[in-house]
Amino acid sequence: MRNGGDLVVETLQALGISTVFGIPGQHALGLFDALSRSPLRFISSRVENNSAFAADGYARATGEPAALFLSTGPGALTSLAGLEEAYATGVPMVVIASQIPESGLGGRRKGMLHQLDDQKESARNVTKFQATVHKVSAIPYAIEDAWRQAMTAPQGPVWVEIPQDVLLQETTIPAPKDLDTTVPAVRGHTPSLRRAAALLSGAQRPAIIAGGGVRRSAQGSAELLKLADALQSPVICTPGGVGGFPVDHPLSLGSWIEDVAVTELLEAADVLLAVGTSLGEVTSNYFTMAPRGEIIQIDAAYQVLASNHPGLGIRSDASLALAAINRLLDPIPDKPHVSGQVAQVKGTIAHRLDQQDLANERAFMAAIRAAVPTDMQTFWDMTIAAYWGWNVWDPQEGQFHSAQGAGGIGFGFPAAFGGAIGLGHRVLAVSGDGSAMYSIAELAAAAQHNIPVTWLIIDDGGYGILREYMTDTFGKATHTELHRPDFVALAQAFGIPTRKTDLAGLEDCLSEALAADGPNIVVVETLLKMWDPTHLGR
The missing domain is CATH 3.40.50.970 (Thiamin diphosphate (ThDP)-binding fold, Pyr/PP domains)
Structure with missing residues (x-):
C-alpha cells in the first residue's frame, strides 16, 4: 500500500521537482522509504544546514527549486541558518519537515524525542510560508500551495511539516497528475509605472542600481540594458546583482557599490532607479548614501519599498516593470553620452586602488x-x-x-x-x-x-x-x-x-x-x- 510519504514524493514530482537534499531521521523515515519507490534523485549531506545551502545552490544555478527533507527537532533546527540565506536572497525551495506523531503536537505533554513546543514557529523567520498537515488527504494540496508560494516573486523557501503517523498512514488517494504549475505574475500598477516612465523620460542625470531581483527575473538583464541605453544612464550592480548588467558596457560602473565615488554619482542623480534591491546596508554604502533627486524603487517584496529612502515604490517582478517602463517612455531627445563620466569614476576607483x-x-x-x-x-x-x-x-x-x-x-x-x-x-x-x-x-x-x-x-x-x-x-x-x-x-x-x-x-x-x-x-x-x-x- 502507498502511504503519506508516497503522496509527498508524487506531489513533488508532479510539480516538476526532480532532486531532494537532506538527511534521514526517525520521524522522517516514511519520506525516505517513499523515495525508494520514486524517480526523485536524493542527495545526502552530513549536516542539515549544509543540505539547505546545497538546495539553495541548486536553485541558484538552475533556476529550478529543489526539495529539502528534514527530520524533527534538532535536524529541523540545524537547517535554519541555511534557510535564512535562501530567504534573504529570494531562493526557492520546498522544505518537507517531519513532526512527532499527531497525538503529541502542541506543547510538551507527551515528552517525545525531538519534540519542540512549536517547530513551525521556529521556521517563521526564515521561510515565506509554513503549514502543518494533519491529514494524509491534505498532503498534495499543502505542498502545491507551498510550491506556488516558493515560486512567486519574491521567491523563497517554504515549510511544510507532516507528523510521523500521517506520513506512514496508508492511502488510496491517487497520485497527483497534471498540476497547474502556472506562477502568478507580480505586476506593478499601471499609474505608478507611467509615473516612473515620465520621471525617467525627463531626467537629465538618471542613474540605476541593479539588484539581485534583476538577475533572478527571466528577462530582467535584457530589459535593463535596453532602458540604460535609452536613458544613457550609468548602472551600478549590488553584490546580489553582480552580472545583471554587462561589466564591459560603457555605462557600467561594475559593482563598486561601496566606493565613495560611486556613492557621490548616485547622490547627484536627479532620478535614481533602484530595481530588485531593498537599498539596504551594503547597497546604500552602509546607510551613508543620501540621494538628492527623485527615487523610484521596484521590488517584488512590497515590505522593502521606501523602507530606507522615500520615493515612488512599485511592487513588481523586475523584468515586467522594466519592460513596461521601456514601452511607456516618452521620446527622449538625444543626450550627450555619459560614458566619459562613467570612465572618470572608474578611473578614480582604479587610482584609489593604485x-x-x-x-x-x-x-x-x-x-x-x-x-x-x-x-x-x-x-x-x-x-x-x-x-x-x-x-x-x-x-x-x-x-x-x-x-x-x-x-x-x-x-x-x-x-x-x-x-x-x-x-x-x-x-x-x-x-x-x-x-x-x-x-x-x-x-x-x-x-x-x-x-x-x-x-x-x-x-x-x-x-x-x-x-x-x-x-x-x-x-x-x-x-x-x-x-x-x-x-x-x-x-x-x-x-x-x-x-x-x-x-x-x-x-x-x-x-x-x-x-x-x-x-x-x-x-x-x-x-x-x-x-x-x-x-x-x-
Whole structure:
C-alpha cells in the first residue's frame, strides 16, 4: 500500500521537482522509504544546514527549486541558518519537515524525542510560508500551495511539516497528475509605472542600481540594458546583482557599490532607479548614501519599498516593470553620452586602488578569473575574497553567487555542491580557512556522489575579515586566529585530490583542478586585505 510519504514524493514530482537534499531521521523515515519507490534523485549531506545551502545552490544555478527533507527537532533546527540565506536572497525551495506523531503536537505533554513546543514557529523567520498537515488527504494540496508560494516573486523557501503517523498512514488517494504549475505574475500598477516612465523620460542625470531581483527575473538583464541605453544612464550592480548588467558596457560602473565615488554619482542623480534591491546596508554604502533627486524603487517584496529612502515604490517582478517602463517612455531627445563620466569614476576607483598596497589582492583575483572558464558558475563564502568578488568579479557567461543575503559563513562549498548537482558539470567554490571548517563534513558527501566541484580554500590563519574589522576599530584583533588542520592530509583522508600552492602558482594549479574529474581542492596560503573605498592616498 502507498502511504503519506508516497503522496509527498508524487506531489513533488508532479510539480516538476526532480532532486531532494537532506538527511534521514526517525520521524522522517516514511519520506525516505517513499523515495525508494520514486524517480526523485536524493542527495545526502552530513549536516542539515549544509543540505539547505546545497538546495539553495541548486536553485541558484538552475533556476529550478529543489526539495529539502528534514527530520524533527534538532535536524529541523540545524537547517535554519541555511534557510535564512535562501530567504534573504529570494531562493526557492520546498522544505518537507517531519513532526512527532499527531497525538503529541502542541506543547510538551507527551515528552517525545525531538519534540519542540512549536517547530513551525521556529521556521517563521526564515521561510515565506509554513503549514502543518494533519491529514494524509491534505498532503498534495499543502505542498502545491507551498510550491506556488516558493515560486512567486519574491521567491523563497517554504515549510511544510507532516507528523510521523500521517506520513506512514496508508492511502488510496491517487497520485497527483497534471498540476497547474502556472506562477502568478507580480505586476506593478499601471499609474505608478507611467509615473516612473515620465520621471525617467525627463531626467537629465538618471542613474540605476541593479539588484539581485534583476538577475533572478527571466528577462530582467535584457530589459535593463535596453532602458540604460535609452536613458544613457550609468548602472551600478549590488553584490546580489553582480552580472545583471554587462561589466564591459560603457555605462557600467561594475559593482563598486561601496566606493565613495560611486556613492557621490548616485547622490547627484536627479532620478535614481533602484530595481530588485531593498537599498539596504551594503547597497546604500552602509546607510551613508543620501540621494538628492527623485527615487523610484521596484521590488517584488512590497515590505522593502521606501523602507530606507522615500520615493515612488512599485511592487513588481523586475523584468515586467522594466519592460513596461521601456514601452511607456516618452521620446527622449538625444543626450550627450555619459560614458566619459562613467570612465572618470572608474578611473578614480582604479587610482584609489593604485595608491594602496593591494598588489597581492589584485593579483589573487586576476589569477582566479584567468583560471575559471568564461561560462563557469562560482560560489563564494563570506570571506575577504568574496568582498573583493562583489566589486571586481566579472561573471562573463557564468554566474556569481555569494552569501550576501544573510551573510552567514559556510555557504560556499555546500552551495557549489548543490549547483554542480543541478548543472551536471563543474563549478568553483571559494572559502577562507575559517568558513571551510563549517563544511568539512561535506567532503564525504562530495566523494560519495563524485560531485564535479573544485574548492579553493584561502588559508590565512584565521577569520580574516573579522581580524580587519577588529584591528581597524580597536587597534588589535582578539580571538580571530585559528588552529587549522593540514587541509591536504584531511581531504586526502576522504579520498579527494588536493594541492597546496602559493599565489605565484595559483592560476596554473587552479586551472589543472578545474579541468579534472570529480571533487578536488586547491589550498592557497596567502593573506588578503580589504581596500579603503574612501582614501586616495598621498
